[in-house]
Amino acid sequence: MSKLPAPPADGFCARAWAHTAELQQAIVEHPFNAALTDGSLDRERFAFYIVQDARYLAGFAQALAAAASRAEEAEDAAFLAGAAQGALLEERRLHAGYVEEFGLSDADIAGVDTSPSCLGYTSFLRASALTEPFPVLVAALLPCFWVYQHVGSTILEATGASADHPYHKWIRTYADDEFAAAVLSARQLTDRAAAAADEPMRERMLAAFTRATEYEWLFWNSAWEREEWPTTKWLRP
Incomplete structure (x- = not known):
């Protein structure tokens, strides 16, 4: 991996x-x-994680597009719009890969409920896009970039993710130079937004970043638990 500026x-x-x-x-x-x-x-x-991730990426892309429409700098708008497009392309790739690898139909996938944690996370990002100022929104979006790079890079360092590792494609996706460059751009954008803001706004940014990071943990945990809605048992099919 090439060395990116810090x-x-x-x-x-x-x-x-x-x-x-x-x-x-x-x-x-x-x-x-x-x-x-x-x-x-x-x-x-x-498999549960992949389905939920595809659902999440659709909401993430919507929030990125909203951020792009509100960016004052053309460079920032271009980056955010490109990231929104990339998230939608990734959602389609995950969907197609899930159908192929696990032999499920579109109807099978549609029958999988969006988990409470996935819905909570996407709802938080959509609400941020609708109600929060630009600096707070980009802070809320940043953990999805940064946490995934951190996890992917940590796993790659620990394993090498050789071709015989069952999840080497996933690991290398989030540990490669292209994704690292996108994360760096997201961090630099967020740092610039914070530098131009006052301290109360930076506190709101920190709260948004923290809450999104909490949702990252919840998202991983929901996949491990294969989280379901506890109320389903009281509802008719």
């Missing part, structure tokens, strides 16, 4: 990462990611 060590992103450092470690050490690392993650859990 963002400022004293900007908003450095502060936000330090604030959530223990939670970031808990995400890496979560049983889902531990099993992903050693290759023992069962196919049913990974």
